[in-house]
Amino acid sequence: MGASRLSVMDHYFQMEMYGLNARMDMLEGYTTLGWLAAKTSRIDLGLLVTGVTYRYPGLLAKIVATLDVLSGGRAYLGIGAGWYEREHKGLGVPSPGIGERIDRLEDALKICKQMWSDDDGPFEGRRTQLAETLCVPQPLRRPAIMVGGGGERRLLRLVAEHADAWNYFTGAGVDGVKHKLEVLQGHCDAVGRDSATIKKTLRPCCMGAPTIRTRWSRI
Numbered sequence: 001m002g003a004s005r006l007s008v009m010d011h012y013f014q015m016e017m018y019g020l021n022a023r024m025d026m027l028e029g030y031t032t033l034g035w036l037a038a039k040t041s042r043i044d045l046g047l048l049v050t051g052v053t054y055r056y057p058g059l060l061a062k063i064v065a066t067l068d069v070l071s072g073g074r075a076y077l078g079i080g081a082g083w084y085e086r087e088h089k090g091l092g093v094p095s096p097g098i099g100e101r102i103d104r105l106e107d108a109l110k111i112c113k114q115m116w117s118d119d120d121g122p123f124e125g126r127r128t129q130l131a132e133t134l135c136v137p138q139p140l141r142r143p144a145i146m147v148g149g150g151g152e153r154r155l156l157r158l159v160a161e162h163a164d165a166w167n168y169f170t171g172a173g174v175d176g177v178k179h180k181l182e183v184l185q186g187h188c189d190a191v192g193r194d195s196a197t198i199k200k201t202l203r204p205c206c207m208g209a210p211t212i213r214t215r216w217s218r219i
Contacts, residue, residue, distance in 0.1 A: 007048035008032050012087040030063050037071035044074045048167060049148035051082030052101060053093060057108035058130050061115040065139045073140035077112060080148035081105050102154045103127045109162040116142050152183045160187035165199035
């Protein structure tokens with residue numbers, strides 16, 4: 001039918017701020033993707049996006065590598081800083097402040113890239129230390145990385161440094177999106193990266209509206 005990528009949310013409770021009841025069904029994301037991997041053969045699979053607080057980063061790298069192997073090389077990693085406080089408190093998941101969550105996001109991106117490489121040595125990050133980054137079996141291909149979020153100082157810098165794609169969940173309108181793209185361009189210039197190598201995607205801030213995806217070549 002022309003679709004190339006299938007994603008599901010990474011939440012434990014449905015979101016009341018969008019008029020939903022927290023007691024409505026919400027499946028765990030990576031378990032759902034494992035089921036989808038068995039039911040499909042060509043479409044890429046990932047979460048839009050993984051909350052960095054929900055899984056230790058070494059375990060996350062192993063989960064995504066396993067999904068890639070079992071799906072025949074169709075996994076991608078969507079990841080962001082996380083935000084839904086009720087589900088954190090409800091299931092006893094620590095929810096630190098935004099600065100620490102961004103630190104953990106940076107660590108997770110670096111850990112995944114190291115674990116999906118030939119380097120199985122230790123890792124020393126801002127918030128995370130791993131004695132070894134062993135991941136066997138390796139992914140069949142290095143999963144593409146999508147970072148979700150719009151933080152201008154640090155998050156978009158991480159997009160420029162590590163991501164193959166960026167997703168922005170917005171109600172800010174065209175001008176707001178253009179501004180974020182300009183900020184991302186500045187970070188790409190600072191790290192010496194061609195921003196055209198980053199796929200840009202947009203999720204309108206309206207539950208129930210269709211996801212709009214486009215690729216900008218210039219503003």
